[in-house]
Amino acid sequence: MLAFIHMPKAAGTTLSNILRRNFGRRHFDTRFFSNRPVFMADDFRRVRWLYPSLVSIAGHGVTGTSDLAEVVPNIRYFTFLRDPLARLLSQYQFNWNCMPDSERSTWKPDEYFEQVILTKFNNVQSRMLAGDDGADAAIEFLQSNSVFVGMTESYNESLVRFRDWTGIEDFDIRYRSVNRTSDISNDLRDAMKWRIANDHKLADRVALANRDDIRLYDFACEMYAEQRRAYGHRLSGDVANFLDSQADNMALQDEQLSSQLYRNLVYKPLRKWIFKNAA
Template sequence: MKPRVNRVIGEEDAARNERPFIVFLHIHKCAGLSFKRILRRQFGPSFGKRIVNRMHGVRPKPLRAALADVKGSQVYFAGHFGYGVHELLPSPVRYVTFLRDPVQRLLSLYDYSKRTPQSFYHSHATNVSFEEFVSNGDVFETDNGMTRFLIGDLARTDYYICRKPIGSLTEVDLQLAIENLERHFVTPGITERFDESLVAISDDLALPCACYLRLNESQLASQTKSSWNGKLEPFVSLDRRLFEWANRKLDEAKISQPSFEAKVEDFKLSNARHQRRYQGYYDAYQSFMNRLRS
């Protein structure tokens, strides 16, 4: 899969110089669309501009072109790419990312790829079982993909995923991913703990905790893992440990703030009101955008 980005220009103000440049590393099927929508609400582009861009067929630029086009007023950069893009962006940089239970992530990736003709992995998922999709040896992302994204493109050729041969990642690679998380990322987000994650990330970045509507949720995510074949365990073994480590970091963020639980509960109440108020409008918007795509 080629790296995809959503380049966004924010409002130019003094606050830009008081906080780090935000890089959202969107790992597939890890609540990324929900978080990107939160970024858009805070920093733009506006709803109207997105509609106009879509109607005029404006498409995201290739990654390197988008990186080269970053302007002083831009406050964040988001998309599907690997660790390392900060080397081409304004300093200081703080990465944001979300991780997910690795088996559920693969189930969701398979489900989305199979039922979505325009998805990059559609041909890989069509007419094959889930086990075949994971183990076919053609998709780097199904072999400890979260670890690979957080290692990044070591050769810096396209700033996407680590392309070490499938099955070759080791403890050294896992530790490199963790080291990158510790050095350049805010508290890692956990898809299954989305509200807690938003509170922790917002605190780290000194941003308000913006409300959201959940997007792009796969029905497969609600299924049990009974279809998981133990023979596939090597494809998630490092990602499991990475996911456990990230959960511990989020726990540490909770413990370090006596008011954390109260913040989360207040946010949940606010977000419930937001969902009741805007879900209908969003459904109408999604329907309109789907018609534009067809």
């Protein structure tokens, strides 16, 4: 069982589409079914009633704090991490774009970043792996569970390595980018990036607020470099071949359609009944 820990604003939606296209109805995108924000073993038991052939799950609810190993002893976790500052700025950009006009009118962009983004969306990556236990616990989770870690900054190369890690023959990693942003919101993000680079006090606040994610990311970079070396000299050739295949990505056979149809026509109508007794 592949379990994708989807870090917010780390190109995870594109990877989720890859999983849907490869696995169809054998893939499930988790949702928050109860008053808890984590997809738990009990949730999995209920989902499996409608998805008996599951080989892949993904979503923000898949975390290192779940008890999924109780029902899936062979679970294989993987995730993609992103530079903490870049992820934070992307979160800022996303939240601002999605905010209703009535709410946006009550905020100045700088104030929203400092009062909301820095306090509620900091250390997201380490918390997805280890809750509030910090960077050491997040690193321990990666190591003890042999988690595959890709890097958003080396996305295509990470996908090639991920394909090799799955061991699945003919696994298709071609993709179409999703969640592209507007020029206006890019300007908002870039303005905040410039401010952080030129305001040492703000830069210190950002670093302090995200110290766990920074430690985690530094460790992941070292881990990535080791795994990259282990892949061997064929990596550059495999990446080049993949990039050539990307030229045909508009001709992708969209298996994810079957996944979406099954979800909309079968799962969604029955969801309330399946989870009516969930805690």
